[in-house]
Amino acid sequence: MRAYISVFRMRIKMELQYRGAMIGGIVCQMFFGIVLVALYHALYESKAQAMPIEQVSTYVWLQQAFFRMMVATDPDLNDKIKNGSISYDLCRPVNMYTFYYIRVAAQKLMGSLMRGIPMIIVTFLLPKGWGITLPASGGGLFCGLIALFLGLLCMCALENITMAFTMRTLDSRGMQSLLNLLMVTLSGNLLPLTLFPDSWQKVITMLPYAQLLDAPIRLYSGEYLISEAPLILLRQAGWALILILIGVWFWEQNRKKMIIQGG
Amino acid sequence: MNTVHLYLRSMGMLLKSHLQYPASFIMQTLAQLVMEGGEMLAVILVIDRFESLKEWSGGNLFFFFGLMSVSFYITEFFGRGITGNFPSMVRSGQLDSLLLRPRGILTQVLCSGTDPRRITCIAVGVASLVMGSNLSDVSWSIPKVLVLAESILMSCLLILGLFMIECIFCIHSVKSVELVNALTYGGRSACQYPIDIYPKPLKILFSVVAPFALTMHVPAAYILGKSLYGWPVWTAFITPLSGAVVFFVMVMLFNRGIKFYRSTGS
Numbered sequence: 001m002r003a004y005i006s007v008f009r010m011r012i013k014m015e016l017q018y019r020g021a022m023i024g025g026i027v028c029q030m031f032f033g034i035v036l037v038a039l040y041h042a043l044y045e046s047k048a049q050a051m052p053i054e055q056v057s058t059y060v061w062l063q064q065a066f067f068r069m070m071v072a073t074d075p076d077l078n079d080k081i082k083n084g085s086i087s088y089d090l091c092r093p094v095n096m097y098t099f100y101y102i103r104v105a106a107q108k109l110m111g112s113l114m115r116g117i118p119m120i121i122v123t124f125l126l127p128k129g130w131g132i133t134l135p136a137s138g139g140g141l142f143c144g145l146i147a148l149f150l151g152l153l154c155m156c157a158l159e160n161i162t163m164a165f166t167m168r169t170l171d172s173r174g175m176q177s178l179l180n181l182l183m184v185t186l187s188g189n190l191l192p193l194t195l196f197p198d199s200w201q202k203v204i205t206m207l208p209y210a211q212l213l214d215a216p217i218r219l220y221s222g223e224y225l226i227s228e229a230p231l232i233l234l235r236q237a238g239w240a241l242i243l244i245l246i247g248v249w250f251w252e253q254n255r256k257k258m259i260i261q262g263g
Numbered sequence: 264m265n266t267v268h269l270y271l272r273s274m275g276m277l278l279k280s281h282l283q284y285p286a287s288f289i290m291q292t293l294a295q296l297v298m299e300g301g302e303m304l305a306v307i308l309v310i311d312r313f314e315s316l317k318e319w320s321g322g323n324l325f326f327f328f329g330l331m332s333v334s335f336y337i338t339e340f341f342g343r344g345i346t347g348n349f350p351s352m353v354r355s356g357q358l359d360s361l362l363l364r365p366r367g368i369l370t371q372v373l374c375s376g377t378d379p380r381r382i383t384c385i386a387v388g389v390a391s392l393v394m395g396s397n398l399s400d401v402s403w404s405i406p407k408v409l410v411l412a413e414s415i416l417m418s419c420l421l422i423l424g425l426f427m428i429e430c431i432f433c434i435h436s437v438k439s440v441e442l443v444n445a446l447t448y449g450g451r452s453a454c455q456y457p458i459d460i461y462p463k464p465l466k467i468l469f470s471v472v473a474p475f476a477l478t479m480h481v482p483a484a485y486i487l488g489k490s491l492y493g494w495p496v497w498t499a500f501i502t503p504l505s506g507a508v509v510f511f512v513m514v515m516l517f518n519r520g521i522k523f524y525r526s527t528g529s
Contacts, residue, residue, distance in 0.1 A: 024441040031445040035453040035465065042460035043313045169287075178294040185301040195312055 011106035136222025157243035273374035322398025332388030334418035343376035417506030
């Protein structure tokens, strides 16, 4: 257990080193956010929707703020798979799945907090309708934070499943990009899930991708009521468990059949 | 062997090398299709929910989206050396070997990479263009076809020019500067919708600094039988040339910058 904790702390410190990348990331994400918010403002001028524009802006900004949580991946592991030094990891007296789960969790957590918190503060200062709004209620904020944590668990589990595919194919680009694209579309980053056709939403909100950021954001903005929160948190926890189990099983299969690259 | 011939030869060889791994190639090409399909899905869903965007109809929006996809991915297809490979060439010191050869650096960089997987993205773009022109009942005429061709060509030059900003920074700082992505990828996201829906700062950014509006939206508005900013018809033929201007300015800056290149060693 202590090994895992120290891995976690090490990765957190490591992520803190990249402050230059952080500022670049924030500026880029802010820019994309402003473009999207401007687009939705123009669209709302043409035809207003049931969901108020303030909520759309909040949705867009929170998605941008925690974008890093979705896309951060462990570059070391990719290289290790490619050049074969993953064989060293087989010798470590730790569970490989847990080891990498913790690593990527630390990376995603710290990376997104470093970018997300300054962005949320800045976007609070934007004029009304363009920036982020306060949470619907204290309870909503609290449930949203728990949901965000469960979303992080789902995200790391998904990341490890993607990595399991990479271990099979050795090429990180094909399957990884396919799964990442699915994630960007179905998690509401490209277009808020709340703007998908209403009939689709029933299905989409059940999928694992909606558990990542969509569920926390909807709890924050009050789209999901507090009374619904236990059910939603349960759904997230359920998905997290399922995804972790799939990942563990997949890694175990891979471990048995691992082919080491290189000499 | 002139430059064009050299470029075509390199492209042929690179294509062959990509096709050496057919399974991986097909997989990645499909991934690109899903990616661009996802982007288009977002546009379809937006049109489904909002029907129109200010004075632009749904069909017009497909046309704008298609124009952007076609131009952007043609650039990535043929200019991968600049849009993707250059920073790693500087970091790894691979650029040194190019300096020794009796050809222009830029030519060699362009010859060094292609990205044929983008073909599916271009296909999605073409489909969207056709769909957009059908839905907006465009009556095609020879000038309109010429303007479309000019617009795509000039947009490609513009995008290439914008990616070269990153290359120029990279020569000086070695590290690739992600900030430029705001202009390139940000420009792609923003300008797949007509420029006049955006607030003033963004309008200025994409009409003057990175003139996507001039290379794409002015001619597209002419083809769709409308007018952007209320400008007269003849502007549709002139404004796309700004893409070439940006490109040539960047080529000059690049050639200046390369004089200050210091190898990373190794």
